[in-house]
Amino acid sequence: MPTRSVARVAIPCALLAWCGGARGQVGDELVFGMVGPFSGAAKEMGKAVRTGIEVAFAAQNQAGGVHGRRLRLVAVDDGSEPARTVAAMRELVEVRKVFGILGNIGTATAEVAVPYANEKGILFFGAVSGASFLRHNPPDRYVFNYRASYAEETAAMVRYLVEVRRIPAARIAVFAQDDAFGDAGFEGVARIMRQYRRDPAKVLRVRYRRNTADVEEAVRVVAARAKDLGAVIMVATYKAAARFIERLHDAGVDRLVFTNVSDVDSNALADELAQLGPGYAEGVVVTQVVPPPTSKATPILRYQEQLRRHAPGEKPSYLSLEGWIAARLVIEGLQRAGRALTTDALIDALEGIRGLDLGLGTPLGFGPSEHQASRMVWGTILDAKGGLTPLDLT
């Protein structure tokens, strides 16, 4: 009788222990989760990043996976609404029991997802956001970034405008989404403005609401002050950015230099502007956190080749390349972590990656005090037909 009661207690315990210890590992599969917009105004972004990750996973699986495990991505839609993000994270972590979160999209959504990941001790890797709260100093244990920060992007942008285009810092305005994303971008602009002895409080900032393209008020303010301005830095998603440029053009304001941060989905922005007719797209500058996806560099050729094979019909894009690189970094960490995989083992392995040269033009690495792999910012400029060409920012 004692034996039976022991067994009755012991078996569920053993099961629990097994479930707990094998988070995200089902048989020979290792499952990652992703939360992003797969509906709503920014759905193109979600699709692109997901494609990049899935392509990298598919290629790795074809080569035998990692330590015998196949990689899989489960994506859940939050429509870029922070109110839906926690439910999506819960679904992934508590129901699907994913091993880690990879490639989430958005800043306002990350603002709620990051505390949840920290609390649960879940890896939060390669979010598509340059916000500073993803880059605490020292960095949060569970949060790793591939990309440069907004501060680095906007600094590169302001330097380009001031030093290459010779536009005084005082003649630069900011058009930013009215949420954590816009704030994070503006914070970066403010920081570099101070270096140019420009009081950030005096920088003209106009706004629009997230998940809308309601830019009327912003257009009105900028149009009224157009003669004092030389450039507008946009911290916006592609639909709002395209509408903003379109309306200002239509209001006769056509000599401003427009720049946007990488999150805009430059390919989608170019398409939107090109469709409006000639003149809208030309000269719009977009900073990027990855090299041109059409580059002939070794790793990019590999990316293109894998894209052709595993996602036929998908065009190379900046965002899918970003997802692909983030996935490549996770794979590198998984390989180093070995067969006995835990979140802690993966984090230790990731923190051990130093000077990894994937051939992107900058070596990648992490450390206990550094959870951002790259600080590199690339420039691109749109031509009249919506084509993106590389632009030297210095």
Added chain:
Amino acid sequence: MGLSGNFKETSFADLLQFYSVSKQTVAVTVRLGGSERVDGVFYFSEGDLVGAALGGAEGREAVRRALRLRDGSFSVELGVRPAETPSREALRSVVMEEVVRLDEENRASGAPPVAKHSGAIAAGAGWWAAPDAAAAARTPAAKPVATPAPAPRPAGSQTPAARPTPPITYSTAAARPAASASRATGSAARPLAPATHDTTGPLPRAAQQAQSGGAAAQKPAPAPGEPARRAPPAPPPRRRRRGLSVAAAIAVLAALGAVAWYALAGRRAAEGTSPAAATSSGPRGVLDDTIVLGMVASFTGSNKERGRAMRVGWDTAIAEVNEAGGIHGRRLRLVAYDDGYDPARTGPAMKEVVEGQGAFAIVGNVGTATSAVAVPYAAEKDAVFFGALSGADILRKSPPDRHVFNFRASLGAEAAAAVRYLVDVRRLPAKRIAVLTQDDDFGRSGQRGALAQLERYGVRPDEVLKLSYPRNTADVRDAIAALKERAADVDAVVMTATYKPAATFVRKTKDAKLDLFYTTVSADSNGLAEELVLSGEGYTDRVLLTQVVPVPTSGATTLIRYRRELERRAPGEKPGSTSLEAWIGAQIFVEALKRAGRDLDTPKLVAALESIQSWDLGIGAPITYGRADHQGSDMVFGWLLQPDGTYRQVDLE
């Protein structure tokens, strides 16, 4: 900052043990009824009971009654002394006799709680052997749990097995050694009971072994968690009584042996031979199985919170190291002495730590003026002086003193960062920034940094409004009077002050409706927050601390580890800047000890510290020392005080 509790959960014996081991100076106020009426006060001075009054009784009678309290509450005020101090020796023997008597009474009545209590007191005060052996003897062999079997006992007595960890358990305190040779027996500090002190088990044992000369005497005392080994098989009651008397007799002999040894050791110490030297042929403080580290800090006075928290940080780190088996086969033992933030007392305290207790190195001292006394002495004694809680320039000479190693950025760097924050981020005009400084080297080091930075913004040093207050006080009246005269010209005050005067200054200027932004350098974050939150709404607005460590709520790997360790080894301790700075310092020091190898001496430790380069501890930037650089980190973090007393890390740029 006072602790409080009730005698249901924490017996008076526990309190005796706790303060005896932690060497604190406190007043324990006793209330027997539910009212606010005070029924008794007991004073401890550096761990010794020096005053006892309860319900009209004094001295022995008060102690006797207190030991039997099963009801009523107590509260503890730190740093309080009685008006007149009776003879310590007298009360000590009273305590000892009363404990023994209580033990006998309980034994006669078969009530078990005494086992824990007497063992507890004994552990702290040094006469542990007798009652403890008795306790072991009473423990039935069939139950290898340290708590005695619950025999029938008078109603109202406690159930040891069900006792929760006493709320005051500051576990690593048990590792604290005795304060002087005459009290050296206290260094055999052992846990109250495994149930309450299981995490520190290894540490106190190490402390025992450190006094290896006394090892024979300690034999009868079972190590926590293994009482059953020496316990006789559950005998019938009558035989058990006899067995007890035998055990007690052996134990008394053993205790006498211990006393004799310590008396000898004490004489050796007085003759200039440290106890350490008596048991090891290696350098001072490096024993076969122990490395003795010394700390002199403010455990009393206006800056006592810093000393306390500093010790918590070091003790926490040391407990972890010891639990993992020590370093190259040696456990670490920290000897902490109080100088009350008073440089006049630092010299004697350092002497006691180094010559009396035989410390190998000095770690985690608190204060600048006190360091000015301690550093030359440490150098003279060839002791490394590591990780002092001071950002003053006297610890940062160029080239650096051989023995002096810092973890933290300088005060000047902190004050300069504060000025840059006010001007660049807060957009306040540089010419409208005043400075408030403590009137000593500490204050001047910070002021120099602030003035130099202001000069870079075009404000000449003689144009800056300079306010000051006397050290070791919170007397900021003159400073406020001077500020009020120029109130219209000032937007912000950069303070180089300890937390009490800083908080007082903020409170009084806010009361005077002055609209200012305040910054202060590396003040104790919890002390400052508590003072200002308690002051009421609005007092926490626009207060920035510069610190050399990240906010303790950070999600970084190292900070997660710090919080976990703190929670485990110092339950109830709130994470804060001071214990974090101490803990980080200890991580670096431990790394150096590891690199120095088993064959440890001061030159090897210096070389090992200097070899730490680009060592990433995960606190934002790597730690780097070198021959010409004895400061591990240059980082300065901005902590913005929030209304709830927490801090938000802000970019100082």
